[in-house]
Amino acid sequence: MIKLIASDLDGTLIGHDFKFRPRTLAALKSVQDAGVQVVLVTGRPHRWLEAVVEQMDGYNSYAICSNGAVTYHLGRAEVVSTHTMAGREIHRVHQLLEKEFPEARFTAETLDTAYLQNAEDTPAQPGGPLENIELVYGALAEVVPADAQVVKYLIFSEQYEAEALLERVREIAGEHVSVTHAVPGSPLIEMSLHGMNKGSVLAEFARERGIAPEEVVAFGDMPNDTEMLRWAGKGYAMASGAPSLIEAVGRVCPAFDEDGVAQKIEKILERSEGLGNPHR
Incomplete structure (x- = not known):
């Protein structure tokens, strides 16, 4: 019995226009009506979800955001839990990476503030990732408080291809932080609490609700989805x-432009009766 569907957003449920395809929306509503909980699991910060969720009729559930660092209840607009790194930990890792990539742009994000180095020409854009958050510019070693609770630390370098940058950052910092990549074609690498990822937080979320891995179906399209798709009983790469x-995953569903997630959900509904628990 499937009790939980967990899905990435960008490139999985929504396109470059940040919109759902109608068939996907219909499939998500149908499976929720059948008693299955749907949880969004995204690299996006929680502050950047309102415009997305407005498209989902009556969605009143959770989103695991910032690659697992923040669990947020969208209906209540409430941060439920966090997995953060102290500013002093960022200082240690940043010292290593700054030496290797002096030209790079660095960002450290807390729930309410983004600290940016080498990014003075990067103002907040409407609808962009730096909207609705306080911006502090300067060397991270100087502007990030030692006790800051950092949900995500990022590096961007146009001098590298994405995969090459990912590999090198992992070589330098992988013993200290979780390192992943989430934006197609962009040399933007995302770091978070060591050992924490979408999969580990989704596993914790499910365990707290008595849901086993084999009762979970998950979908994703980028390397930051790897652990989640491997943990789920049925994890599908787009x-x-x-x-x-x-x-890495070995199980594939049709492409986004073919409504891949919707196709799989429709098949689940066709083959199963008594899904989930309508009285949850």
């Missing part, structure tokens, strides 16, 4: 997703 994810 055929339109990153080749490295497809290789």
